[in-house]
Amino acid sequence: MTDGGLAIRLEGVSKSYFMNEREIPVLKDISLSMEAGDCVSIVGASGSGKSTFLHLLGLLDRPTSGSIFYNDNELLLERESLVERFRNQNIGFVFQFHHLLPEFTALENVMMPALVAGWTVREARAAAKELLERVGLSGRVEHAPGELSGGEQQRTALARALVLRPALVLADEPTGNLDPTTGGAILDLLMELNRDLGTTFLIATHNLDLAGTMPRRFALEAGDLHPA
Numbered sequence: 001m002t003d004g005g006l007a008i009r010l011e012g013v014s015k016s017y018f019m020n021e022r023e024i025p026v027l028k029d030i031s032l033s034m035e036a037g038d039c040v041s042i043v044g045a046s047g048s049g050k051s052t053f054l055h056l057l058g059l060l061d062r063p064t065s066g067s068i069f070y071n072d073n074e075l076l077l078e079r080e081s082l083v084e085r086f087r088n089q090n091i092g093f094v095f096q097f098h099h100l101l102p103e104f105t106a107l108e109n110v111m112m113p114a115l116v117a118g119w120t121v122r123e124a125r126a127a128a129k130e131l132l133e134r135v136g137l138s139g140r141v142e143h144a145p146g147e148l149s150g151g152e153q154q155r156t157a158l159a160r161a162l163v164l165r166p167a168l169v170l171a172d173e174p175t176g177n178l179d180p181t182t183g184g185a186i187l188d189l190l191m192e193l194n195r196d197l198g199t200t201f202l203i204a205t206h207n208l209d210l211a212g213t214m215p216r217r218f219a220l221e222a223g224d225l226h227p228a
Helices: 050-057 080-090 106-116 121-134 150-162 180-197 208-212
Strands: 008-019 022-034 039-043 065-070 091-094 168-172 200-205 216-221 224-227
Touching: 008 050, 022 050, 022 216, 022 224, 039 050, 039 180, 039 208, 050 168, 050 200, 080 091, 091 150, 106 121, 106 150, 121 150, 150 180, 180 200, 200 208
Parallel strands: 039 200, 039 216, 091 168, 168 200
Antiparallel strands: 008 022, 008 065, 216 224
16 A cells, blocks of 8 residues: 655636636635645635635646645746656545446456556556455445445545545535435544555545644635634
8 A cells, every 4th residue: 555645835826717717716825734644624605616626636727826735845946847747646536426437347447546657457446456456345346336325435535536645536416416424434444544555645625624634724705714
């Protein structure tokens, strides 16, 4: 598994979009430090900028201003090919909608990122099986997504996010489509993985109860980030 988490530092990060020559600010002058192995929640209403925030941290978008450092390296100053390689090798994503490929089994879905990264089939299969067992799905590896419950699909998506041993996992409303009991089980699993693997986790949610269980909590309101 991962050898540890990723330290992240944001300095004066802002993000705006432009429509018909009009600036629409989404994030405003955000500064935040996360140590390797931190487990952080970001809470905010729909439209508060949570997804935009995750996209910036996940190197899927660039800030309008400010700097983001990963282990003290300002990656966005590097060539795009290096940014893409770093993202693929170090960052895992878990979304509210699982985005599992319906024509493949749970095992094959989890193997996919490793195969794309150039692992052999044997290596990818071994890592995927280990992770599916880790998330409690050892008996469901050959089932297609349509044969899995919502919670099982989300655990499969979590295993897929971890298969490349990322140092950072970004989760966007990971329990949003689940009932409270299943959602609580997914949260417990995330916390367990954070403790056992040292992976840095950032979880965005509108669920105040879920956010309240996290060691570090922040709120996004009107583009501003503050402790919750």
